[in-house]
Amino acid sequence: MNKPETSKQWIEQELEQSLRRVAAPQDLWDRIHSSQQPRIRVRTRFMAWATVPVVMLVALWGSHPRSNAAIQFRSSDPGEIRAWVRANADLDVPLHDGNLAGASIVSPRTVEIAYRTGGHEMSLFVSDAAAPVRAAVGTISWSAGGQAYLLACAEPQYLKSCALCHVGG
Amino acid sequence: MVAGMVSGDLEISGRIRRPHPSNCFGMVLDANDQEVIEACRRGEEDAIRALFEANKDRVYSIALRYSGDRAAAMDIAQDTFVKLLSSIQNFRGSASFDSWLYRIVVNTCLDYKRSGRRLIPFLDGLLDVVATPAENALNRLVRSEREQTVQEIVAKLRPEQRIVVVLRYTEGLSYDEIAEIVGCSAGTVASRLNRAHKILERRLAHLRSER
Numbered sequence: 001m002n003k004p005e006t007s008k009q010w011i012e013q014e015l016e017q018s019l020r021r022v023a024a025p026q027d028l029w030d031r032i033h034s035s036q037q038p039r040i041r042v043r044t045r046f047m048a049w050a051t052v053p054v055v056m057l058v059a060l061w062g063s064h065p066r067s068n069a070a071i072q073f074r075s076s077d078p079g080e081i082r083a084w085v086r087a088n089a090d091l092d093v094p095l096h097d098g099n100l101a102g103a104s105i106v107s108p109r110t111v112e113i114a115y116r117t118g119g120h121e122m123s124l125f126v127s128d129a130a131a132p133v134r135a136a137v138g139t140i141s142w143s144a145g146g147q148a149y150l151l152a153c154a155e156p157q158y159l160k161s162c163a164l165c166h167v168g169g
Numbered sequence: 170m171v172a173g174m175v176s177g178d179l180e181i182s183g184r185i186r187r188p189h190p191s192n193c194f195g196m197v198l199d200a201n202d203q204e205v206i207e208a209c210r211r212g213e214e215d216a217i218r219a220l221f222e223a224n225k226d227r228v229y230s231i232a233l234r235y236s237g238d239r240a241a242a243m244d245i246a247q248d249t250f251v252k253l254l255s256s257i258q259n260f261r262g263s264a265s266f267d268s269w270l271y272r273i274v275v276n277t278c279l280d281y282k283r284s285g286r287r288l289i290p291f292l293d294g295l296l297d298v299v300a301t302p303a304e305n306a307l308n309r310l311v312r313s314e315r316e317q318t319v320q321e322i323v324a325k326l327r328p329e330q331r332i333v334v335v336l337r338y339t340e341g342l343s344y345d346e347i348a349e350i351v352g353c354s355a356g357t358v359a360s361r362l363n364r365a366h367k368i369l370e371r372r373l374a375h376l377r378s379e380r
Contacts (some may be wrong), residue, residue, distance in 0.1 A: 007370050010377055015338040015369070018319035024229035028243060029221060054244045 071102035071114050085111050085126075091147060093126050125150040209257050221250060227340070228274050234335045235278040237324030245281050249274045261358055271336070271350040271374045278335075279328055315376060332364040333358050 073084045078095035083105050085093050089111040101114040101121075110127040127148050208216030220233050225246070232245035260269055323334055327352075336347045344355040344362075351358065 007377075008366060011366050011370050011373070012338075014319050014373065014376065015323070015334065017314040019234045019335060019338040020324065021230040021339055022233060024225040025239075025243065028225055028229060028246055029218070031243065031247045032221065032254075139254055159284065 072104040074102040076100045076102075081113065085113075091126055091128065092145075092149070123152050125152065203262060206257060206260060206262070206266070209254065217254060220253075225250075228270070230339050231274050231335055232278060233269075234320070234323070234339045235331055236281060237320055241281060245274070245277050248281075252277065255271055268346075268349055271340075271342075275332055275336070275350055276330060287369060319369075319373060320378060322369060326368065328346045330361045330368075333361045334365050337362060 031163040073081065073088075075081050075084070076099075078097050078100060081100060082093055082095055083104050085091055087107050089109060090110055092156065093111065094114065095113065099115045101116040103114065104112045105124065106112050109128075110125060113124040113126065115124065128146065205216050206222055209220055220319045228249050229242055229246045232249070233239065233242035236242050236245060249270075253270065256273075260266065323331060326334065332351065333347050336342045336350065342350070344358045348355040
């Protein structure tokens with residue numbers, strides 16, 4: 001003869017049945033994807049606008065794959081780096097917190113901001129927008145506030161995600 | 170994979186329990202976990218989609234069972250994935266990805282404020298019935314109504330009780346696993362579940378007599 005079902009067994013069976021897992025609606029991905037879109041669209045528009053006055057620091061990157069070991073001013077503090085750059089290159093470079101390694105003066109009006117993330121070194125070159133632009137594979141360039149920016153990385157696959165922070169910033 | 174869980178039958182609190190048919194433990198982000206996560210960090214769309222596909226049912230189900238309505242569940246699931254993708258850089262891999270994901274969805278559930286655009290749950294269930302003509306419609310309607318009643322009563326539990334009920338019965342997690350996700354002791358989990366059982370037994374007593 002079967003043992004009578006206890007209240008606990010009964011409620012557990014009801015809960016297992018009623019709260020079972022269900023399939024997510026098909027349009028969930030679209031919602032998530034579209035929730036990311038406004039940011040991406042803004043950035044894309046900014047990129048298009050920004051390409052007009054950009055200078056070229058690409059040649060610098062090609063001839064200057066500086067190692068983070070040669071950084072002149074070492075700091076991970078965006079405020080400190082910004083102040084150092086302002087004092088030494090007369091450029092104002094807004095920076096976000098995260099993966100900063102320091103800065104170096106490349107020429108009197110050009111500075112390199114060094115990043116290190118996940119074992120990869122990246123450089124953000126910033127200059128006043130005085131020279132013409134040249135595009136190059138493995139770099140992303142734009143301009144803002146009368147300054148030219150060039151983001152370069154030895155592993156180009158990281159460029160897109162890095163650019164999102166910078167250009168969107 | 171949550172520590173202590175294995176594929177096949179799961180031992181939960183001293184008893185052997187069959188895993189949920191759709192339970193992806195042991196399959197989600199196993200051998201290629203780190204690879205997928207690294208690819209997500211690089212912003213690779215395919216990897217992000219793969220991560221979403223592997224976890225969407227789990228996230229949505231927790232959100233739905235916790236909130237009790239589909240619109241809220243969609244909001245919570247959306248917020249969860251947006252948080253996950255924006256903070257995946259911070260996931261170091263020292264903890265289990267599953268635990269990390271559970272914590273995000275649980276916190277999103279607990280933070281969710283009801284917006285007042287709740288659907289009528291019974292109508293939701295009815296729509297399911299209409300959408301599946303293969304099964305005897307009457308039986309399914311009766312079952313659906315019963316399940317809706319249980320879900321409505323669960324949705325009235327206090328948030329801290331409701332979330333442990335959902336993790337236990339939607340996800341089949343052990344007391345220890347729930348404790349790790351919720352950030353309390355296994356004893357607290359047991360106590361919350363025990364109190365929830367008693368409330369549910371009382372409020373659902375009429376269903377038992379109908380069987």
